[in-house]
Amino acid sequence: MATPPPQHGAGPYPPYTAQQGAPYAVPQQPPAPYGPYQGAPGPYPAPTGYGCRLCGAQPAAAATVRGHQGLIVLMRFLSLQGPFCRDCGLATYRRMSGDTLWQGWWGPLSFFITPVTLLVNLGPRASFRRLAPPTGGFRPAMDPGKPLWRRPAALLFLVPVALFLLAVPTLILIGLAAGDDKPVTLRTGQCVRNEGDWNDQKLLVTDCGSPNAEYRVHSYPCDEGFIADLKYSADGSHHSCLTPLR
Incomplete structure:
Protein backbone atom coordinates (compact mmCIF):
# COMPACT_ATOMS: atom_id res chain seq x y z
CA MET A 1 0.00 0.00 0.00
CA ALA A 2 1.47 3.32 -1.11
CA THR A 3 2.23 6.01 1.54
CA PRO A 4 0.52 9.37 0.79
CA PRO A 5 2.85 12.35 0.35
CA PRO A 6 3.24 14.66 3.38
CA GLN A 7 0.92 17.66 3.52
CA HIS A 8 2.27 21.12 4.04
CA GLY A 9 1.40 22.42 7.43
CA ALA A 10 1.13 19.03 9.07
CA GLY A 11 3.33 18.12 11.97
CA PRO A 12 4.96 20.24 14.62
CA TYR A 13 6.61 22.62 12.17
CA PRO A 14 5.07 25.90 10.96
CA PRO A 15 3.67 26.02 7.45
CA TYR A 16 5.81 27.12 4.56
CA THR A 17 4.92 29.77 2.06
CA ALA A 18 6.80 30.59 -1.08
CA GLN A 19 8.30 34.05 -1.44
CA GLN A 20 9.04 35.67 -4.77
CA GLY A 21 12.64 35.17 -5.73
CA ALA A 22 13.35 32.61 -2.98
CA PRO A 23 14.53 29.15 -4.16
CA TYR A 24 12.70 27.45 -1.35
CA ALA A 25 9.84 27.98 0.99
CA VAL A 26 10.37 30.10 4.13
CA PRO A 27 8.48 29.24 7.33
CA GLN A 28 6.08 31.89 8.60
CA GLN A 29 6.81 33.15 12.12
CA PRO A 30 3.94 34.15 14.36
CA PRO A 31 3.95 37.85 15.37
CA ALA A 32 5.77 38.61 18.60
CA PRO A 33 3.51 39.70 21.45
CA TYR A 34 3.57 43.40 22.41
CA GLY A 35 5.80 44.11 25.38
CA PRO A 36 6.22 47.14 27.64
CA TYR A 37 8.25 49.00 24.98
CA GLN A 38 5.42 48.67 22.43
CA GLY A 39 2.94 50.52 24.62
CA ALA A 40 1.60 47.69 26.75
CA PRO A 41 1.51 48.40 30.48
CA GLY A 42 4.71 47.32 32.14
CA PRO A 43 6.09 47.30 35.68
CA TYR A 44 7.63 50.83 35.36
CA PRO A 45 5.59 54.08 35.27
CA ALA A 46 5.86 56.33 32.25
CA PRO A 47 8.19 59.35 32.66
CA THR A 48 6.43 62.51 33.80
CA GLY A 49 8.92 65.13 32.51
CA TYR A 50 12.20 66.66 33.59
CA GLY A 51 12.94 67.56 37.18
CA CYS A 52 14.37 70.79 38.55
CA ARG A 53 17.77 71.63 37.08
CA LEU A 54 19.10 72.61 40.51
CA CYS A 55 17.79 69.82 42.76
CA GLY A 56 16.08 67.29 40.46
CA ALA A 57 12.73 67.51 42.28
CA GLN A 58 9.31 67.44 40.64
CA PRO A 59 7.01 69.04 39.68
CA ALA A 60 9.03 71.61 37.77
CA ALA A 61 8.11 74.49 35.46
CA ALA A 62 10.03 75.39 32.32
CA ALA A 63 10.71 79.11 32.74
CA THR A 64 13.54 81.62 32.29
CA VAL A 65 14.44 84.14 35.01
CA ARG A 66 16.21 87.27 33.80
CA GLY A 67 18.45 89.95 35.28
CA HIS A 68 20.12 93.15 34.13
CA GLN A 69 23.25 95.10 35.03
CA GLY A 70 23.90 98.67 33.97
CA LEU A 71 27.60 99.56 33.67
CA ILE A 72 27.36 103.30 32.82
CA VAL A 73 28.38 102.85 29.18
CA LEU A 74 27.97 99.07 28.82
CA MET A 75 25.26 96.72 30.03
CA ARG A 76 24.76 92.99 30.69
CA PHE A 77 21.67 90.89 30.06
CA LEU A 78 21.52 87.87 32.41
CA SER A 79 19.25 84.82 32.24
CA LEU A 80 18.91 81.40 33.87
CA GLN A 81 16.74 78.84 32.10
CA GLY A 82 14.72 76.15 33.88
CA PRO A 83 13.03 73.87 34.57
CA PHE A 84 12.75 74.86 38.23
CA CYS A 85 10.78 73.43 41.12
CA ARG A 86 8.72 75.79 43.26
CA ASP A 87 11.38 76.55 45.89
CA CYS A 88 14.40 76.75 43.56
CA GLY A 89 12.41 78.88 41.11
CA LEU A 90 11.31 81.38 43.75
CA ALA A 91 14.84 81.52 45.19
CA THR A 92 16.28 82.22 41.72
CA TYR A 93 13.62 84.83 40.95
CA ARG A 94 14.16 86.70 44.22
CA ARG A 95 17.95 86.63 43.93
CA MET A 96 18.16 87.83 40.32
CA SER A 97 15.39 90.41 40.69
CA GLY A 98 16.96 91.71 43.91
CA ASP A 99 20.34 92.12 42.21
CA THR A 100 18.66 93.89 39.29
CA LEU A 101 17.00 96.36 41.66
CA TRP A 102 20.35 97.85 42.68
CA GLN A 103 22.60 96.91 39.74
CA GLY A 104 20.31 97.66 36.82
CA TRP A 105 19.83 101.44 36.88
CA TRP A 106 23.38 102.64 36.15
CA GLY A 107 23.17 103.62 32.50
CA PRO A 108 21.01 105.72 30.14
CA LEU A 109 19.35 102.73 28.46
CA SER A 110 19.53 100.54 31.57
CA PHE A 111 17.28 103.00 33.38
CA PHE A 112 14.46 101.94 31.04
CA ILE A 113 15.47 98.28 30.59
CA THR A 114 15.52 97.52 34.32
CA PRO A 115 11.77 98.02 35.00
CA VAL A 116 10.95 95.95 31.89
CA THR A 117 13.16 93.13 33.19
CA LEU A 118 11.45 93.21 36.59
CA LEU A 119 8.01 93.06 34.97
CA VAL A 120 9.02 90.15 32.70
CA ASN A 121 10.12 88.15 35.77
CA LEU A 122 6.59 88.29 37.16
CA GLY A 123 5.55 85.63 34.62
CA PRO A 124 8.01 82.94 35.85
CA ARG A 125 7.21 83.90 39.44
CA ALA A 126 3.53 83.15 38.88
CA SER A 127 4.43 79.78 37.31
CA PHE A 128 6.57 78.80 40.31
CA ARG A 129 3.91 79.76 42.85
CA ARG A 130 1.37 77.47 41.16
CA LEU A 131 3.57 74.39 41.63
CA ALA A 132 3.13 71.81 44.38
CA PRO A 133 5.90 71.37 46.99
CA PRO A 134 9.01 69.72 45.46
CA THR A 135 9.63 66.00 46.03
CA GLY A 136 12.03 63.32 44.83
CA GLY A 137 15.12 65.45 44.22
CA PHE A 138 18.72 64.27 44.41
CA ARG A 139 19.46 67.15 46.80
CA PRO A 140 17.39 69.50 48.99
CA ALA A 141 15.65 72.34 47.17
CA MET A 142 16.94 75.89 47.65
CA ASP A 143 15.51 78.07 50.40
CA PRO A 144 13.42 80.86 48.77
CA GLY A 145 14.33 83.22 51.61
CA LYS A 146 12.58 86.51 52.32
CA PRO A 147 10.08 87.96 49.83
CA LEU A 148 11.59 90.43 47.40
CA TRP A 149 9.98 93.52 48.95
CA ARG A 150 11.53 92.69 52.34
CA ARG A 151 15.12 92.48 51.08
CA PRO A 152 17.65 95.34 51.49
CA ALA A 153 18.04 95.76 47.71
CA ALA A 154 14.30 96.28 47.31
CA LEU A 155 14.15 98.69 50.25
CA LEU A 156 17.05 100.66 48.78
CA PHE A 157 14.94 101.12 45.67
CA LEU A 158 11.48 101.47 47.20
CA VAL A 159 12.34 104.11 49.82
CA PRO A 160 13.43 106.82 47.31
CA VAL A 161 10.49 105.98 45.06
CA ALA A 162 8.06 106.26 47.98
CA LEU A 163 9.60 109.57 49.06
CA PHE A 164 9.32 110.92 45.53
CA LEU A 165 5.69 109.85 45.22
CA LEU A 166 4.89 111.46 48.56
CA ALA A 167 6.84 114.64 47.81
CA VAL A 168 4.80 115.54 44.73
CA PRO A 169 1.37 115.74 46.43
CA THR A 170 2.98 117.31 49.52
CA LEU A 171 4.42 120.18 47.47
CA ILE A 172 1.08 120.65 45.73
CA LEU A 173 -0.74 120.86 49.06
CA ILE A 174 1.81 123.33 50.43
CA GLY A 175 1.41 125.50 47.35
CA LEU A 176 -2.37 125.44 47.62
CA ALA A 177 -2.26 126.24 51.33
CA ALA A 178 0.21 129.07 50.95
CA GLY A 179 -1.43 130.63 47.93
CA ASP A 180 -0.14 133.91 46.54
CA ASP A 181 1.79 136.23 48.83
CA LYS A 182 -0.52 138.86 50.29
CA PRO A 183 0.65 142.39 49.36
CA VAL A 184 1.99 144.55 52.18
CA THR A 185 0.05 147.62 53.33
CA LEU A 186 2.09 150.77 52.77
CA ARG A 187 2.27 153.57 55.33
CA THR A 188 3.72 157.04 54.95
CA GLY A 189 7.44 157.16 55.81
CA GLN A 190 8.22 153.53 55.01
Missing part, protein backbone atom coordinates in the same frame (compact mmCIF):
# COMPACT_ATOMS: atom_id res chain seq x y z
CA CYS A 191 10.93 152.56 52.54
CA VAL A 192 10.36 149.90 49.90
CA ARG A 193 12.00 148.24 46.94
CA ASN A 194 10.32 147.01 43.79
CA GLU A 195 11.30 143.47 42.67
CA GLY A 196 8.95 143.56 39.69
CA ASP A 197 8.31 146.08 36.94
CA TRP A 198 5.92 149.03 37.13
CA ASN A 199 3.22 147.21 35.21
CA ASP A 200 3.40 144.31 37.64
CA GLN A 201 4.66 145.78 40.91
CA LYS A 202 6.12 143.67 43.68
CA LEU A 203 6.83 146.08 46.52
CA LEU A 204 8.60 144.89 49.66
CA VAL A 205 9.06 146.99 52.82
CA THR A 206 12.78 147.54 53.53
CA ASP A 207 14.78 149.30 56.24
CA CYS A 208 15.46 152.84 55.11
CA GLY A 209 19.13 152.49 56.09
CA SER A 210 19.58 149.41 53.93
CA PRO A 211 21.32 149.72 50.55
CA ASN A 212 18.41 147.76 49.07
CA ALA A 213 15.91 150.54 49.87
CA GLU A 214 14.83 152.35 46.67
CA TYR A 215 11.74 154.46 47.45
CA ARG A 216 10.09 156.27 50.33
CA VAL A 217 6.32 156.17 50.73
CA HIS A 218 4.42 159.49 50.69
CA SER A 219 0.76 160.33 50.71
CA TYR A 220 -1.05 160.99 47.45
CA PRO A 221 -0.99 163.26 45.31
CA CYS A 222 2.58 162.85 44.13
CA ASP A 223 4.91 165.67 43.12
CA GLU A 224 7.47 163.25 41.72
CA GLY A 225 8.29 159.56 41.61
CA PHE A 226 5.89 156.69 41.06
CA ILE A 227 2.42 155.67 42.18
CA ALA A 228 1.88 152.41 44.06
CA ASP A 229 -0.94 150.08 43.01
CA LEU A 230 -4.20 150.19 44.92
CA LYS A 231 -3.55 146.67 46.28
CA TYR A 232 -0.92 148.18 48.60
CA SER A 233 -3.43 150.44 50.38
CA ALA A 234 -5.30 149.42 53.51
CA ASP A 235 -8.75 149.59 51.92
CA GLY A 236 -7.74 148.99 48.29
CA SER A 237 -9.00 152.39 47.15
CA HIS A 238 -6.15 154.88 47.86
CA HIS A 239 -2.86 155.41 46.07
CA SER A 240 0.53 156.03 47.67
CA CYS A 241 3.45 157.94 46.22
CA LEU A 242 6.94 156.40 45.92
CA THR A 243 9.80 158.92 45.85
CA PRO A 244 13.28 157.65 44.84
CA LEU A 245 15.82 157.82 47.66
CA ARG A 246 18.69 158.66 45.31
Whole structure:
Protein backbone atom coordinates (compact mmCIF):
# COMPACT_ATOMS: atom_id res chain seq x y z
CA MET A 1 0.00 0.00 0.00
CA ALA A 2 1.47 3.32 -1.11
CA THR A 3 2.23 6.01 1.54
CA PRO A 4 0.52 9.37 0.79
CA PRO A 5 2.85 12.35 0.35
CA PRO A 6 3.24 14.66 3.38
CA GLN A 7 0.92 17.66 3.52
CA HIS A 8 2.27 21.12 4.04
CA GLY A 9 1.40 22.42 7.43
CA ALA A 10 1.13 19.03 9.07
CA GLY A 11 3.33 18.12 11.97
CA PRO A 12 4.96 20.24 14.62
CA TYR A 13 6.61 22.62 12.17
CA PRO A 14 5.07 25.90 10.96
CA PRO A 15 3.67 26.02 7.45
CA TYR A 16 5.81 27.12 4.56
CA THR A 17 4.92 29.77 2.06
CA ALA A 18 6.80 30.59 -1.08
CA GLN A 19 8.30 34.05 -1.44
CA GLN A 20 9.04 35.67 -4.77
CA GLY A 21 12.64 35.17 -5.73
CA ALA A 22 13.35 32.61 -2.98
CA PRO A 23 14.53 29.15 -4.16
CA TYR A 24 12.70 27.45 -1.35
CA ALA A 25 9.84 27.98 0.99
CA VAL A 26 10.37 30.10 4.13
CA PRO A 27 8.48 29.24 7.33
CA GLN A 28 6.08 31.89 8.60
CA GLN A 29 6.81 33.15 12.12
CA PRO A 30 3.94 34.15 14.36
CA PRO A 31 3.95 37.85 15.37
CA ALA A 32 5.77 38.61 18.60
CA PRO A 33 3.51 39.70 21.45
CA TYR A 34 3.57 43.40 22.41
CA GLY A 35 5.80 44.11 25.38
CA PRO A 36 6.22 47.14 27.64
CA TYR A 37 8.25 49.00 24.98
CA GLN A 38 5.42 48.67 22.43
CA GLY A 39 2.94 50.52 24.62
CA ALA A 40 1.60 47.69 26.75
CA PRO A 41 1.51 48.40 30.48
CA GLY A 42 4.71 47.32 32.14
CA PRO A 43 6.09 47.30 35.68
CA TYR A 44 7.63 50.83 35.36
CA PRO A 45 5.59 54.08 35.27
CA ALA A 46 5.86 56.33 32.25
CA PRO A 47 8.19 59.35 32.66
CA THR A 48 6.43 62.51 33.80
CA GLY A 49 8.92 65.13 32.51
CA TYR A 50 12.20 66.66 33.59
CA GLY A 51 12.94 67.56 37.18
CA CYS A 52 14.37 70.79 38.55
CA ARG A 53 17.77 71.63 37.08
CA LEU A 54 19.10 72.61 40.51
CA CYS A 55 17.79 69.82 42.76
CA GLY A 56 16.08 67.29 40.46
CA ALA A 57 12.73 67.51 42.28
CA GLN A 58 9.31 67.44 40.64
CA PRO A 59 7.01 69.04 39.68
CA ALA A 60 9.03 71.61 37.77
CA ALA A 61 8.11 74.49 35.46
CA ALA A 62 10.03 75.39 32.32
CA ALA A 63 10.71 79.11 32.74
CA THR A 64 13.54 81.62 32.29
CA VAL A 65 14.44 84.14 35.01
CA ARG A 66 16.21 87.27 33.80
CA GLY A 67 18.45 89.95 35.28
CA HIS A 68 20.12 93.15 34.13
CA GLN A 69 23.25 95.10 35.03
CA GLY A 70 23.90 98.67 33.97
CA LEU A 71 27.60 99.56 33.67
CA ILE A 72 27.36 103.30 32.82
CA VAL A 73 28.38 102.85 29.18
CA LEU A 74 27.97 99.07 28.82
CA MET A 75 25.26 96.72 30.03
CA ARG A 76 24.76 92.99 30.69
CA PHE A 77 21.67 90.89 30.06
CA LEU A 78 21.52 87.87 32.41
CA SER A 79 19.25 84.82 32.24
CA LEU A 80 18.91 81.40 33.87
CA GLN A 81 16.74 78.84 32.10
CA GLY A 82 14.72 76.15 33.88
CA PRO A 83 13.03 73.87 34.57
CA PHE A 84 12.75 74.86 38.23
CA CYS A 85 10.78 73.43 41.12
CA ARG A 86 8.72 75.79 43.26
CA ASP A 87 11.38 76.55 45.89
CA CYS A 88 14.40 76.75 43.56
CA GLY A 89 12.41 78.88 41.11
CA LEU A 90 11.31 81.38 43.75
CA ALA A 91 14.84 81.52 45.19
CA THR A 92 16.28 82.22 41.72
CA TYR A 93 13.62 84.83 40.95
CA ARG A 94 14.16 86.70 44.22
CA ARG A 95 17.95 86.63 43.93
CA MET A 96 18.16 87.83 40.32
CA SER A 97 15.39 90.41 40.69
CA GLY A 98 16.96 91.71 43.91
CA ASP A 99 20.34 92.12 42.21
CA THR A 100 18.66 93.89 39.29
CA LEU A 101 17.00 96.36 41.66
CA TRP A 102 20.35 97.85 42.68
CA GLN A 103 22.60 96.91 39.74
CA GLY A 104 20.31 97.66 36.82
CA TRP A 105 19.83 101.44 36.88
CA TRP A 106 23.38 102.64 36.15
CA GLY A 107 23.17 103.62 32.50
CA PRO A 108 21.01 105.72 30.14
CA LEU A 109 19.35 102.73 28.46
CA SER A 110 19.53 100.54 31.57
CA PHE A 111 17.28 103.00 33.38
CA PHE A 112 14.46 101.94 31.04
CA ILE A 113 15.47 98.28 30.59
CA THR A 114 15.52 97.52 34.32
CA PRO A 115 11.77 98.02 35.00
CA VAL A 116 10.95 95.95 31.89
CA THR A 117 13.16 93.13 33.19
CA LEU A 118 11.45 93.21 36.59
CA LEU A 119 8.01 93.06 34.97
CA VAL A 120 9.02 90.15 32.70
CA ASN A 121 10.12 88.15 35.77
CA LEU A 122 6.59 88.29 37.16
CA GLY A 123 5.55 85.63 34.62
CA PRO A 124 8.01 82.94 35.85
CA ARG A 125 7.21 83.90 39.44
CA ALA A 126 3.53 83.15 38.88
CA SER A 127 4.43 79.78 37.31
CA PHE A 128 6.57 78.80 40.31
CA ARG A 129 3.91 79.76 42.85
CA ARG A 130 1.37 77.47 41.16
CA LEU A 131 3.57 74.39 41.63
CA ALA A 132 3.13 71.81 44.38
CA PRO A 133 5.90 71.37 46.99
CA PRO A 134 9.01 69.72 45.46
CA THR A 135 9.63 66.00 46.03
CA GLY A 136 12.03 63.32 44.83
CA GLY A 137 15.12 65.45 44.22
CA PHE A 138 18.72 64.27 44.41
CA ARG A 139 19.46 67.15 46.80
CA PRO A 140 17.39 69.50 48.99
CA ALA A 141 15.65 72.34 47.17
CA MET A 142 16.94 75.89 47.65
CA ASP A 143 15.51 78.07 50.40
CA PRO A 144 13.42 80.86 48.77
CA GLY A 145 14.33 83.22 51.61
CA LYS A 146 12.58 86.51 52.32
CA PRO A 147 10.08 87.96 49.83
CA LEU A 148 11.59 90.43 47.40
CA TRP A 149 9.98 93.52 48.95
CA ARG A 150 11.53 92.69 52.34
CA ARG A 151 15.12 92.48 51.08
CA PRO A 152 17.65 95.34 51.49
CA ALA A 153 18.04 95.76 47.71
CA ALA A 154 14.30 96.28 47.31
CA LEU A 155 14.15 98.69 50.25
CA LEU A 156 17.05 100.66 48.78
CA PHE A 157 14.94 101.12 45.67
CA LEU A 158 11.48 101.47 47.20
CA VAL A 159 12.34 104.11 49.82
CA PRO A 160 13.43 106.82 47.31
CA VAL A 161 10.49 105.98 45.06
CA ALA A 162 8.06 106.26 47.98
CA LEU A 163 9.60 109.57 49.06
CA PHE A 164 9.32 110.92 45.53
CA LEU A 165 5.69 109.85 45.22
CA LEU A 166 4.89 111.46 48.56
CA ALA A 167 6.84 114.64 47.81
CA VAL A 168 4.80 115.54 44.73
CA PRO A 169 1.37 115.74 46.43
CA THR A 170 2.98 117.31 49.52
CA LEU A 171 4.42 120.18 47.47
CA ILE A 172 1.08 120.65 45.73
CA LEU A 173 -0.74 120.86 49.06
CA ILE A 174 1.81 123.33 50.43
CA GLY A 175 1.41 125.50 47.35
CA LEU A 176 -2.37 125.44 47.62
CA ALA A 177 -2.26 126.24 51.33
CA ALA A 178 0.21 129.07 50.95
CA GLY A 179 -1.43 130.63 47.93
CA ASP A 180 -0.14 133.91 46.54
CA ASP A 181 1.79 136.23 48.83
CA LYS A 182 -0.52 138.86 50.29
CA PRO A 183 0.65 142.39 49.36
CA VAL A 184 1.99 144.55 52.18
CA THR A 185 0.05 147.62 53.33
CA LEU A 186 2.09 150.77 52.77
CA ARG A 187 2.27 153.57 55.33
CA THR A 188 3.72 157.04 54.95
CA GLY A 189 7.44 157.16 55.81
CA GLN A 190 8.22 153.53 55.01
CA CYS A 191 10.93 152.56 52.54
CA VAL A 192 10.36 149.90 49.90
CA ARG A 193 12.00 148.24 46.94
CA ASN A 194 10.32 147.01 43.79
CA GLU A 195 11.30 143.47 42.67
CA GLY A 196 8.95 143.56 39.69
CA ASP A 197 8.31 146.08 36.94
CA TRP A 198 5.92 149.03 37.13
CA ASN A 199 3.22 147.21 35.21
CA ASP A 200 3.40 144.31 37.64
CA GLN A 201 4.66 145.78 40.91
CA LYS A 202 6.12 143.67 43.68
CA LEU A 203 6.83 146.08 46.52
CA LEU A 204 8.60 144.89 49.66
CA VAL A 205 9.06 146.99 52.82
CA THR A 206 12.78 147.54 53.53
CA ASP A 207 14.78 149.30 56.24
CA CYS A 208 15.46 152.84 55.11
CA GLY A 209 19.13 152.49 56.09
CA SER A 210 19.58 149.41 53.93
CA PRO A 211 21.32 149.72 50.55
CA ASN A 212 18.41 147.76 49.07
CA ALA A 213 15.91 150.54 49.87
CA GLU A 214 14.83 152.35 46.67
CA TYR A 215 11.74 154.46 47.45
CA ARG A 216 10.09 156.27 50.33
CA VAL A 217 6.32 156.17 50.73
CA HIS A 218 4.42 159.49 50.69
CA SER A 219 0.76 160.33 50.71
CA TYR A 220 -1.05 160.99 47.45
CA PRO A 221 -0.99 163.26 45.31
CA CYS A 222 2.58 162.85 44.13
CA ASP A 223 4.91 165.67 43.12
CA GLU A 224 7.47 163.25 41.72
CA GLY A 225 8.29 159.56 41.61
CA PHE A 226 5.89 156.69 41.06
CA ILE A 227 2.42 155.67 42.18
CA ALA A 228 1.88 152.41 44.06
CA ASP A 229 -0.94 150.08 43.01
CA LEU A 230 -4.20 150.19 44.92
CA LYS A 231 -3.55 146.67 46.28
CA TYR A 232 -0.92 148.18 48.60
CA SER A 233 -3.43 150.44 50.38
CA ALA A 234 -5.30 149.42 53.51
CA ASP A 235 -8.75 149.59 51.92
CA GLY A 236 -7.74 148.99 48.29
CA SER A 237 -9.00 152.39 47.15
CA HIS A 238 -6.15 154.88 47.86
CA HIS A 239 -2.86 155.41 46.07
CA SER A 240 0.53 156.03 47.67
CA CYS A 241 3.45 157.94 46.22
CA LEU A 242 6.94 156.40 45.92
CA THR A 243 9.80 158.92 45.85
CA PRO A 244 13.28 157.65 44.84
CA LEU A 245 15.82 157.82 47.66
CA ARG A 246 18.69 158.66 45.31
